[in-house]
Amino acid sequence: MSYSVKEVAEMFRISPHTVRYYTDQELIPGVARDHNGRRMFDDAALGWLRTIIAFRSAGMSIDMIRHYLDLYNQGEETIPARYQLLVKQQQLTRQKLDDLTQQLEVINEKVQSYDGWIHLAGSTQNKNSGSDC
Amino acid sequence: MSYSVKEVAEMFRISPHTVRYYTDQELIPGVARDHNGRRMFDDAALGWLRTIIAFRSAGMSIDMIRHYLDLYNQGEETIPARYQLLVKQQQLTRQKLDDLTQQLEVINEKVQSYDGWIHLAGSTQNKNSGSDC
DNA sequence: TGTTGACTTCGAGTAACTCGAATTTATTAT
DNA sequence: ATAATAAATTCGAGTTACTCGAAGTCAACA
Numbered sequence: 001m002s003y004s005v006k007e008v009a010e011m012f013r014i015s016p017h018t019v020r021y022y023t024d025q026e027l028i029p030g031v032a033r034d035h036n037g038r039r040m041f042d043d044a045a046l047g048w049l050r051t052i053i054a055f056r057s058a059g060m061s062i063d064m065i066r067h068y069l070d071l072y073n074q075g076e077e078t079i080p081a082r083y084q085l086l087v088k089q090q091q092l093t094r095q096k097l098d099d100l101t102q103q104l105e106v107i108n109e110k111v112q113s114y115d116g117w118i119h120l121a122g123s124t125q126n127k128n129s130g131s132d133c
Numbered sequence: 134m135s136y137s138v139k140e141v142a143e144m145f146r147i148s149p150h151t152v153r154y155y156t157d158q159e160l161i162p163g164v165a166r167d168h169n170g171r172r173m174f175d176d177a178a179l180g181w182l183r184t185i186i187a188f189r190s191a192g193m194s195i196d197m198i199r200h201y202l203d204l205y206n207q208g209e210e211t212i213p214a215r216y217q218l219l220v221k222q223q224q225l226t227r228q229k230l231d232d233l234t235q236q237l238e239v240i241n242e243k244v245q246s247y248d249g250w251i252h253l254a255g256s257t258q259n260k261n262s263g264s265d266c
Numbered sequence: 267t268g269t270t271g272a273c274t275t276c277g278a279g280t281a282a283c284t285c286g287a288a289t290t291t292a293t294t295a296t
Numbered sequence: 297a298t299a300a301t302a303a304a305t306t307c308g309a310g311t312t313a314c315t316c317g318a319a320g321t322c323a324a325c326a
Contacts, residue, residue, distance in 0.1 A: 006272065017315060020274090025313095036322060038273055058240040059233070062313065083247040090244055093237045100192070100233055104226045107191040111223055114216040139303070150284060153305090158282095169291060171304055195282065267326100274321070283311085290305070296298085 002032075002040040011046070012053055019049075027052050027065060029073075059093050135165075135173040144179070145186055152182075160185050160198060162206075192226050 009016040023031050023039055028048045032040045041049070055065050068085055071078040142149040156164050156172055161181045165173045174182070188198050201218055204211040 004272080005274095015315075016273090018313085021314065036273075037275095038322095054239055054243075056313090058236045058243075060240075079247070079251065083244070083251065086240060086244045086247060090237070090240050093233065093240055097230070097233050097237060099190075100226065100230050103191045104223070104230060106187050107193075107219060107223050107226055110187075110191075111216070111219045114212070114219060118212065118216060137304080148284075149304090151282090154283065169304080170306095171291090189282090270323105270325080272322090274319100276318090277316105278318105279316075280314085281312095285308105285310075287307090287309105288305100291303085292301100293303100294299100294301080296300100 002042050003046070004041075005039050008041050008046065008049065012049060014053070022049065022052060025062060025066070027062070027069065029069070055089075058089065059096065060089050064089065135175050136179070137174075138172050141174050141179065141182065145182060147186070155182065155185060158195060158199070160195070160202065162202070188222075191222060192229060193222050197222065 003011070005016045005019050009019050012019075020039070022028055028041075028045050030042065030048075031045050032042075034040055052065055055068070056062075060068075064085065068082060071082050071085070136144070138149045138152050142152050145152075153172070155161055161174075161178050163175065163181075164178050165175075167173055185198055188201070189195075193201075197218065201215060204215050204218070
C-alpha cells in the first residue's frame with residue numbers, strides 16, 4: 001500500500017507543504033511517483049519520515065539529518081560516526097536548554113520588577129535606581 | 134561621552150553588524166550621527182541596548198521589542214500593557230523550555246540505543262524490532 | 267460538461283541576523 | 297603632500313526551515 005502527501009501529512013500532523021519540502025530535500029529515500037508525477041509513500045518512507053520528525057523535534061538541522069542519512073546509507077561501519085553525530089546534537093540541545101533557562105530568569109526578574117511596581121504604586125520604595133526600562 | 138559602533142559592539146560582545154541592524158530597526162532611541170554620518174551612542178543608548186539584548190536573550194522577537202518601546206514612549210499609563218507583554222513572553226519561554234526538555238529526551242534515547250548497540254555488539258539481545266534507524 | 271479537490275512546480279516571503287562589496291573618511295607614516 | 301591603514305557607511309544578497317500563494321494538471325463525481 002502507498003499513501004499520498006495529504007494522507008502522510010495528516011498521519012504526522014504536519015503540513016503537506018512540509019512533506020513536499022522534505023522529499024524535495026531528499027531526506028526521505030524511496031519516495032516513488034505515480035504515472036502523474038504524484039508522490040507515493042510506502043511504509044519504509046513513513047518510517048524514515050518518523051525518524052526525520054523525531055530528529056527535527058530534537059533540534060537537529062536539516063543538514064545534519066542529511067549527513068546522518070548519508071552515513072546510514074554507507075552501512076554498518078559508520079555506526080560510530082552516527083553515534084558521534086548524535087552525541088554532538090545532544091550537547092547542542094543541552095546548551096540550548098541551559099541558555100533558555102537563563103533567559104527565563106531574565107524575564108522572570110523583569111516581571112517581578114513590574115509586579116513590585118504595580119502593587120507598591122505610590123509607595124516611596126524604589127529598588128531600581130532609574131536606568132531600568 | 135559617546136561611543137562608536139565598534140566600541141559598543143565590543144562592550145556587549147555582539148557584532149558591529151548587529152549593532153547597526155538594531156539601530157536601523159529603530160530599536161535604540163537617541164542614536165545620533167556625527168558630521169560624517171557615523172552613529173554615536175550615549176549612555177542612554179547603551180542602557181537601551183542592554184535592555185534590548187536582555188529581551189532578545191529572553192527570546193523576545195524584534196517586533197515584540199518594538200511594541201514594548203512604543204508602549205514605553207507612551208508613558209506610565211501603559212505600564213499594565215507592558216506587564217501583560219512580559220507575562221506573555223514569560224509563558225512563551227516556559228513553553229519553549231518544556232519543548233526543549235522533551236527534545237533532549239528524544240535524543241537521549243537515540244544515544245542510549247546506540248550505546249547499547251555498540252557495547253553489546255555480537256550479542257543476541259536486540260530490543261528494537263528492526264524499524265529503528 | 268462542469269466543478270470539485272488534491273496534486274504538481276515555482277517563486278517569493280519570513281525572522282534575525284550575517285556577510286561581502288564598494289565607498290567615504292580620518293589618522294598615521296613616509 | 298601622498299599613500300596606506302583602519303573603521304565607518306549603505307546596500308543587497310545569503311542563510312534556515314519552512315510557509316504561502318499562484319497557475320496549471322488530473323481524476324472522479326453530478
